Amino acid sequence: MSDITPSIEFFVGISEELSNVSLRRGKQTGIRNVLMSFENLKSLERFRSYTTQTYGDLRLIDSEGEISVTPSSLKIIWGGDEGDELKEVRCGFEIGNDDHWERFMRFMERYAEANGMAYQSSK
Template identity: 65%
Template sequence: MTVQVPTIEFFEGISEELADVSLRRDRATGVKSVLMTFRQLKAVERFNSFTNRFSNSLRLVDSEGEITVTPSDVKFIFGGPEGDDLKRVECKFEIDRDDHWERFIRFMNRYAEANGMAYGENK
């Protein structure tokens, strides 16, 4: 039996490295939102985006299977002396069903364990 290492992909077959994740819940509606932050994207390096198929969504893959989410917002933040250095990419999406939220949390726990991430509260 092979173990599936949890991956996050914008483009099929190109695993991205998550730098941070923020989880929030709207008190009025109960809708939960996720903000994933990436410091770089392998998909845009060396023209990977031209040689791999864009999945039109964010793919989260682990031993349970695949979660496909459509981001509500993706921001590319640039900086540096010329303003053309990619500083980070922020990807936001919402989860309105409790069973989908529970599945997402199981994925995040596996991803965190595989990548040495830990849960922490904002101060």
């Protein structure tokens, strides 16, 4: 399984291209929040079947296997002259377990390396 290219899927078999990811930790709860942003969604272009909710889990796939997360938020932002052009999709979820966080970060490192992205701290 080591030759698998990391991918992100809303629908099985349709890989999406992440444009940005924001990682935060709640000061009082310690729960980590992830906000993934996508400028385009192949699944949306292909199906045009959902507007403001997901129909299942977000799948993050890499050489270690598959991570399945249930988004706590999904926001689709439309623009253009007639309001029908996709501007951005923001998908958020929480990670409370340290082991799950470490696994997610290993996925993000692999995804970033495979897609020419870099980590930048806000501090």
